Amino acid sequence: MDWLILLTPVSAVLALLFALLMAWRVLKSPQGNEKMIAISAKVRQGANAYLKRQYSIVSIFFAVMFALLCALAFGSGGRIITHFVPFAFITGGFFSGLSGFVGMKIATAANARTAQGASQSLNGGLRVAFSAGSVMGFTVVGLGLLDLSVWYFLLKYAFHLDAGAVTSAMLTFGMGASSMALFARVGGGIFTKAADVGADLVGKVETGIPEDDPRNPAVIADNVGDNVGDVAGMGADLYESYVGSIISACALGVVALQSEAAVTIPMAMAGIGVIASIFGSLLIRTKEKAGPKALLGALRRGTNISALFIAVAAFPLVYFMLGKENIGIYGAVLSGLIAGVAIGFFTEYFTADSYRPTKQLAAATHTGSATVIIGGLSLGMLSTVAPAVIIAVSVLVSYFLSGGAANPSIGLYGIAISAVGMLSTLGITLATDAYGPVADNAGGIAEMAGLPKQVRERTDALDSLGNTTAATGKGFAIGSAALTALALIVAYVDRVKALDPDFALNLELVNPSVLIGLLIGAMLPFLFAALTMKAVGRAAESVVLEVRRQFREIVGIMEGKAEADYAACVDICAKSSLRQMLIPSVIALLAPILSGLMLGPNGVVGLLAGALVSGFLLAVMMANSGGAWDNAKKYVEAGHFGGKGSDNHKAAVVGDTVGDPFKDTSGPSINILIKLLSMVSIVFAGVVLAFHLI
């Protein structure tokens, strides 16, 4: 059954072709009037310029790391790390960045076209935006599987490495992808939220002009931000999640099963998932006159059918590859899928304004911004309960169904496989997630170009539709991050055992090194969130000062007679986000190495576990608080509790502003952080084993 691994490269090519097809669909749509084209061009130029600068800074980092890894690999004759590691690291980073870049390219091409489509009909707007989302979704999975396949075939057939060595090189590839993703998420996240917060604070709160008003000098920066943060950042991020889940499953599988099948199953399952996603995407059709409800139904149907497809197809895959005795692993796949859907449901419950929590939060605007903040924070904290319990149940179920009671290794492999199951339909779930920012941008363009009010209403409807479907996507992303991080901890332990079978591993919780590692690890996401939030605050402050300056100094700006200096705001956002992006990312890389050198491998395991649990909870909390504040504000804007311009609205805007860095900078970065920590630990395990204090 080894030929099944061929499903991976074949699907990779299919995914990329499908992405091309979708890109063609986007590009052939009309671009709208001249004003729209001009605005879109400004956004595109800003995003291009920013990413260019980001990539040049990041390249320096990658070059330094490459040199370091080369020195370690060639200096130690491949003993501490193998010779493939530096190269794998680079390609992971490259493809992760490329995923984000392609996403940004298509999103900036699609924004005006979506606005134009929405000026015809709701469905017209959806078609363009969703096609753009699909380009991103299928590019991410296509590039991911392509890179995995190339490395796999190269190492196995050209260099004749055994499965263990193959997966260990692939883990470095994951580390490259995670590093790039962290830079993209943090940098882009700071950019987008600094622009957003800055624009809102002066525009909406101080001056009282509407969102996306062309008089606001930060408005282009805000729209650029959506593309470099929500799109390019998300692309790199999910690329990392996707390949991370597959790689970690392969690594655990090699230890658990001692056979090729361990690698074939996750790779082939991902391949089948691509086919399922294409199938599901093709089924998304609605009547021309369909309302938002019908559109939502169509999107849901598409993702559900894809999930069903994979649920069915995974059975024969497991059965024929591993035999009847290991069929429990199929149960793990199912449990992962169900957990993803369940977390998605609770995400929606806590953040959508059709449910009680967000409605109550909107009602808290009656007593001012302080109670909105208190309410949102407690909502976010409360919303951690369900995901924690769901992950707990899913882990237990996967472990025991896979046979962990008799053989712990295979139980742990089952957990890793459940993460692969969860993410296998990423092609389509990411498409439903990524089209939101495109619709958001289209709304901005509609506003700035002065299109009729109903166009904006339609793009808003698309955007809010996107928020709802994105909830499911977030459920999968968060759930899989936790499961993958867990698998990577196990992979780290396996790696230490493989490198030095005599090392006295004592992972008991009452071992002080483990406990201390746990505490330090749990602190890292707090530190990370603090730094990223501070960075947003600082960058936003510069934007505020610049916008105020322009309002003051440019004569006629408020009357619309003089054009604002948009480029200055874009430049400020770019500069400060790039400056502030470095420290958090470097901490993520150094923390596990430094702790390892001091506390040894036992402490590292504690650190990883601590970061996993506190990071998971903090990420969920921040994402959901932010989402609820955003939607509570929209709920007020829709006319409840006084509507736009009321005191309630002002209170709601404060909540939304606080929520911005929560949900789009700190929260999603933490998901990457917890995996990156593990991957760095694995790659540098040899160094830590060679030199450590305790």
Added chain:
Amino acid sequence: MDWLILLTPVSAVLALLFALLMAWRVLKSPQGNEKMIAISAKVRQGANAYLKRQYSIVSIFFAVMFALLCALAFGSGGRIITHFVPFAFITGGFFSGLSGFVGMKIATAANARTAQGASQSLNGGLRVAFSAGSVMGFTVVGLGLLDLSVWYFLLKYAFHLDAGAVTSAMLTFGMGASSMALFARVGGGIFTKAADVGADLVGKVETGIPEDDPRNPAVIADNVGDNVGDVAGMGADLYESYVGSIISACALGVVALQSEAAVTIPMAMAGIGVIASIFGSLLIRTKEKAGPKALLGALRRGTNISALFIAVAAFPLVYFMLGKENIGIYGAVLSGLIAGVAIGFFTEYFTADSYRPTKQLAAATHTGSATVIIGGLSLGMLSTVAPAVIIAVSVLVSYFLSGGAANPSIGLYGIAISAVGMLSTLGITLATDAYGPVADNAGGIAEMAGLPKQVRERTDALDSLGNTTAATGKGFAIGSAALTALALIVAYVDRVKALDPDFALNLELVNPSVLIGLLIGAMLPFLFAALTMKAVGRAAESVVLEVRRQFREIVGIMEGKAEADYAACVDICAKSSLRQMLIPSVIALLAPILSGLMLGPNGVVGLLAGALVSGFLLAVMMANSGGAWDNAKKYVEAGHFGGKGSDNHKAAVVGDTVGDPFKDTSGPSINILIKLLSMVSIVFAGVVLAFHLI
């Protein structure tokens, strides 16, 4: 050297006598004019009435638990839990409640007297307020040591139990104390913050009248809140911390040393600490005309001398009790003391307006309330780094100096002893902490009674002095909570081993039950914080509505012609806080039992460790964010960035309002929570061992 244990009851009596002396000093001071007496009486009546209601609800809980424990003890013939357990549980709860009650009594007696003293001089105010704080400090330690001594001598000499059985009964006593403390902190915390937030939202923000203005109907409730929350809640809380640290050290010592000395050392060290505290208190003297700086110096000198005293006295104690070979344990004592001071320093650094972080936070008011919130949250998160590292270092140092490398048990005992060292001077540190709320209340009375402006300025100076010294107190409280909780986890493991030596303990971090326990445990503080914050929000909303109603319906209230209906606000706070206090507390009790029944003892250890790390971080973050917001607001009020009434001030008030439940309700309750979880687990270990799923 067994006679050293006699130090404990002797010191207990000394402490109580000293508390009496201080109480006499308070009561002999003049009470001020009739108006002050009348206002003070109203506050006292409100506080009395609330505590009466609280105690009657809590008694029902204790009666139910008592019956349950009796059924378990007598039903199992003392096998699952011993016969002493129900009685020990009750006395712990009783004395914890009594500590809070005495504190409240003296604080409500001292508030008008402090205002009167401050109308003479700053020093006059300090003398009364600090005496009241001392009553509380020495009552807490006196009652704690008394109860511990009585149980110890009773069990040892009347019932002839061995050391293991003695300490295990004493752990139940700790559980009673922690349960009571949790009720007091949560209930009192909700009361005080609902009143405070409610009063501020309508008074300061909506109506623009000053704080503590007698026209505000919630003003008496606010002052009652200080007494039932900040005073009675804190008293019960620190009683619990104090006895908890001693008991856990005794429990670990019995396993580690297998000798009486293990119990004698922590008990005797606590006794010496009382003498050190009395000594330090007597040294706090200043010239009559001393300014705030000289007063602060005097307070610091007092606490430092006490700490030095214990640092010196612990050496011969350890040396003679345990011999030269165990002198490393003395190093653990020192490391605990230093860690407490260091955490206190960083607490001050992050929350005092003389340092950069709080100044920067105050500057963030330039860009509105949203950036104040973002800044405060990231400040709080950032402030977790130092305490986490300090605790980590202190744990490692204590462990290895005590000889943990050769014998892990004695290393763990060393960690527990370091917590005892940290809290041994609680008598004086609590006094410097508890006098703050008294000064705060005195300021309220001065305002309401219309005393000259300089009186209020003096009480404000005392209050802010209190904030600074309290930082050290908080450092000790937070640090010792982490160390005690850690010791209790080990005590749980010991207990499981003692109850069923054949149970397959697998505490490795890669065991899924442990990992899942970790995740669920880490989630509990989030849940707990969510519930307590929501409770404050809800209760505050009722207060807001009531205050608005009175402003609307009572004719002449704003002109000061008609008196507000203060009692109505007190009643609303009392009702809602008592109603909302139950659920969080019951969750804390049930969570470890239910998780234990499902995941077994391995899962419980994971749960406790998860709750410890995430609870510690969340508690530090919430306390420091809250403290910084409070002081940033005071900094603005002192005339910076526009001063009172400016837009900056309004933004600062929003931060302060969000910080209220952070620092006075959720944050401190979490410190109790993490220990209560462990104690419940220990007491019910037999039940979990008898019935568990995995």
